[in-house]
Amino acid sequence: xxxxxxxxxxxxxxxxxxxxxxxxxxxxxxxxxxxxxxxxxxxxxxxxxxxxxxxxxxxxxxxxxxxxxxxxxxxxxxxxxxxxxxxxxxxxxxxxxxxxxxxxxxxxxxxxxxxxxxxxxxxxxxxxxxxxxxxxxxxxxxxxxxxxxxxxxxxxxxxxxxxxxxxxxxxxxxxxxxxxxxxxxxxxxxxxxxxxxxxxxxxxxxxxxxxxxxxxxxxxxxxxxxxxxxxxxxxxxxxxxxxxxxxxxxxxxxxxxxxxxxxxxxxxxxxxxxxxxxxxxxxxxxxxxxxxxxxxxxxxxxxxxxxxxxx
Amino acid sequence: xxxxxxxxxxxxxxxxxxxxxxxxxxxxxxxxxxxxxxxxxxxxxxxxxxxxxxxxxxxxxxxxxxxxxxxxxxxxxxxxxxxxxxxxxxxxxxxxxxxxxxxxxxxxxxxxxxxxxxxxxxxxxxxxxxxxxxxxxxxxxxxxxxxxxxxxxxxxxxxxxxxxxxxxxxxxxxxxxxxxxxxxxxxxxxxxxxxxxxxxxxxxxxxxxxxxxxxxxxxxxxxxxxxxxxxxxxxxxxxxxxxxxxxxxxxxxxxxxxxxxxxxxxxxxxxxxxxxxxxxxx
Numbered sequence: 053x054x055x056x057x058x059x060x061x062x063x064x065x066x067x068x069x070x071x072x073x074x075x076x077x078x079x080x081x082x083x084x085x086x087x088x089x090x091x092x093x094x095x096x097x098x099x100x101x102x103x104x105x106x107x108x109x110x111x112x113x114x115x116x117x118x119x120x121x122x123x124x125x126x127x128x129x130x131x132x133x134x135x136x137x138x139x140x141x142x143x144x145x146x147x148x149x150x151x152x153x154x155x156x157x158x159x160x161x162x163x164x165x166x167x168x169x170x171x172x173x174x175x176x177x178x179x180x181x182x183x184x185x186x187x188x189x190x191x192x193x194x195x196x197x198x199x200x201x202x203x204x205x206x207x208x209x210x211x212x213x214x215x216x217x218x219x220x221x222x223x224x225x226x227x228x229x230x231x232x233x234x235x236x237x238x239x240x241x242x243x244x245x246x247x248x249x250x251x252x253x254x255x256x257x258x259x260x261x262x263x264x265x266x267x268x269x270x271x272x273x274x275x276x277x278x279x280x281x282x283x284x285x286x287x288x289x290x291x292x293x294x295x296x297x298x299x300x301x302x303x304x305x306x307x308x309x310x311x312x313x314x315x316x317x318x319x320x321x322x323x324x325x326x327x328x329x330x331x332x333x334x335x336x337x338x339x340x341x342x343x344x345x346x347x348x349x350x351x352x353x354x355x356x357x358x359x360x361x362x363x
Numbered sequence: 364x365x366x367x368x369x370x371x372x373x374x375x376x377x378x379x380x381x382x383x384x385x386x387x388x389x390x391x392x393x394x395x396x397x398x399x400x401x402x403x404x405x406x407x408x409x410x411x412x413x414x415x416x417x418x419x420x421x422x423x424x425x426x427x428x429x430x431x432x433x434x435x436x437x438x439x440x441x442x443x444x445x446x447x448x449x450x451x452x453x454x455x456x457x458x459x460x461x462x463x464x465x466x467x468x469x470x471x472x473x474x475x476x477x478x479x480x481x482x483x484x485x486x487x488x489x490x491x492x493x494x495x496x497x498x499x500x501x502x503x504x505x506x507x508x509x510x511x512x513x514x515x516x517x518x519x520x521x522x523x524x525x526x527x528x529x530x531x532x533x534x535x536x537x538x539x540x541x542x543x544x545x546x547x548x549x550x551x552x553x554x555x556x557x558x559x560x561x562x563x564x565x566x567x568x569x570x571x572x573x574x575x576x577x578x579x580x581x582x583x584x585x586x587x588x589x590x591x592x593x594x595x596x597x598x599x600x601x602x603x604x605x606x607x608x609x610x611x612x613x614x615x616x617x618x619x620x621x622x623x624x625x626x627x628x629x630x631x632x633x634x635x636x637x638x639x640x641x642x643x644x645x
Binding site for chain 2: 097100101102103104117118121122123124125129131134135136137138139140141144145147148149151152153154155192196197
C-alpha cells in the first residue's frame with residue numbers, strides 16, 4: 053500500500069512533481085504512466101526516501117519509508133538507473149544488502165535462482181548486459197520478500213523473453229497479495245499487466261483509473277458506417293448514450309455507443325442499405341496520447357514564457 | 364527457460380502470514396559495510412599499496428641513511444637528527460595518500476556508481492551508513508598501518524644498529540610513536556571517507572584530501588613567520604605528525620595535543636559529511 057498526499061517536489065523554479073494524490077492498493081498491478089520527464093522517477097525516489105518531498109507526504113504501509121524497522125521488507129524497489137557498484141559481483145552485492153537486514157544467505161541464493169542469475173552470480177556486475185543488470189536489480193528488489201514491489205521502467209532493455217518474464221512476475225506478485233507499482237512510458241506494455249493506472253504529465257495527476265475506463269473516456273469504440281441514406285440512418289440510430297458524427301452530405305458516419313452488430317440490425321429493420329460497417333477500437337496508445345497531449349504541449353509553451361511566470 | 368516460481372503457484376502464498384522477522388540494526392549495517400569493503404578488488408590493491416609504501420619507503424630511508432654514513436661524507440642536515448624511528452615512519456607521507464584515497468573511494472565511489480541508491484534504500488536513516496563506513500575503514504587502515512610501521516621499524520633498527528640513529532623498541536617513546544603513526548593513518552582513512560561523503564565526488568574528495576594534507580602546509584610558509592608559528596602546529600598534517608614524532612620542540616604540539624587537534628579535524632570532516640548526507644537528496 054502506497055499513499056501519496058499532495059506530494060510535491062520542486063527543483064528551484066521547476067516543479068517536477070505537483071501535488072500528487074494517489075493510492076496504490078495491494079493485490080493488483082498498478083501502472084504508473086506518463087511521458088518522459090513527467091515526474092515518475094522522482095515520485096518513486098520520494099517513496100523510498102532518496103529524495104525528500106518539498107511538500108506533502110508519502111507513506112508506505114502506513115508509515116514513511118525511513119521509519120520502518122525493515123525497509124526492504126516493506127518496499128523492494130528497482131530504480132531506473134543502475135544502482136550497483138560495477139566492481140562487485142551480483143552475489144556480493146545482494147549479500148551486502150542482505151546483511152543490513154539480517155536476511156539469510158539462502159534467501160540471497162533463492163532470489164538469484166528466481167531471476168535466473170545463477171551462472172553469472174560470481175561475475176563482476178559491471179560486465180553485465182542491460183538485461184542481466186535489470187534482473188539483478190529485480191533480485192535486489194525481491195530480496196526482503198517485500199509487501200510492496202516498485203519497479204521503474206522494468207522492461208527497458210529486455211529482450212522479448214525477458215519482457216514476458218517480467219509480465220508473469222508482476223502478475224504473480226500481485227496474485228500473492230502484494231502491492232505492485234510499475235512505471236512505464238509505454239501504454240501498450242502497461243495494458244498487458246496493469247489493472248489500475250495512474251497517469252501523470254508534467255508532474256500532475258492526469259488520471260487515476262482502470263484500463264477499460266481510460267479507453268472509454270478517450271472515445272471508446274467507434275463504428276464507421278456508410279450509407280446513401282445517412283440522414284435517415286442518423287434518426288434510426290439516435291438514442292441516449294449514442295453519439296453520431298459525420299459531415300453533412302457525406303455518406304459516412306462515426307457512431308459511438310452502439311456496436312456494429314446493433315447498427316447492422318437496425319439498418320436492416322428499416323431497409324437502409326449499408327456500404328460499409330466497421331468498428332474501430334481506440335488503441336490504448338491513442339487514449340494515452342490524448343490524455344497526455346496537454347501536458348506535453350504545455351511543456352512546449354512553457355519554455356517560451358519567462359521563467360518567472362511559468363508556474 | 365526462465366519459468367518463474369512465483370507465478371507457478373496460483374494459490375495465494377501462505378508466506379504472507381509467516382513472514383520472517385528482518386530488522387536493520389547498527390551491527391548489521393557494520394557487517395554489511397565490512398562485506399562491501401572486502402568484496403571490491405580496489406580495496407585489496409590500495410591497502411596493499413599503502414602497506415608497501417610504508418614498509419618499502421621506511422626501509423629505503425634507512426638504507427639511504429646507512430650508505431651516506433658509510434661513505435664518510437658529512438651527513439645531510441636532515442639526516443643528522445635521524446633516528447631509526449624517524450626513518451621507519453618516512454613512508455607515512457606516501458601511505459597516507461593510498462589510505463586517504465581508498466577512504467574517499469569507499470564513500471564517493473558509491474555516488475559515482477549509483478550504489479548509494481541501493482545502500483540508502485536498505486538503510487534509509489542514512490547516518491548508520493556513514494558511521495559504519497568510517498569505523499570499518501578507519502579500523503582496517505589503523506591495523507594495516509600499525510602493522511606496517513612496526514615491520515618497518517623492526518627492519519630499520521636492524522639496518523641502522525650501531526649508528527647514531529640506532530634505537531630499539533624498548534627505547535622510551537618508540538612504541539608510543541609507532542602506535543601514533545598507525546592511529547594517524549587510521550584517522551586519515553576516516554577523513555578520506557568523510558570527504559568522499561561530503562563532496563560526493565572521487566576527484567573532489569581526493570583533491571581536498573591532498574590539498575589539506577600536503578599543499579596547505581606549503582602555502583602557510585608564505586605567511587609572515589609570527590602567523591606561521593601560531594597556525595602551523597594546528598594544521599592537520601603537522602598536528603598529525605606530532606602524534607608520531609619522538610621529540611617535540613616549541614613549534615610542535617605534544618603527542619596528546621597533536622592527537623586532540625587531529626581528532627578535531629576528523630570530527631569536523633565527519634560532521635560536514637553527516638550534515639550533507641542527511642540534508643541533501645541522494
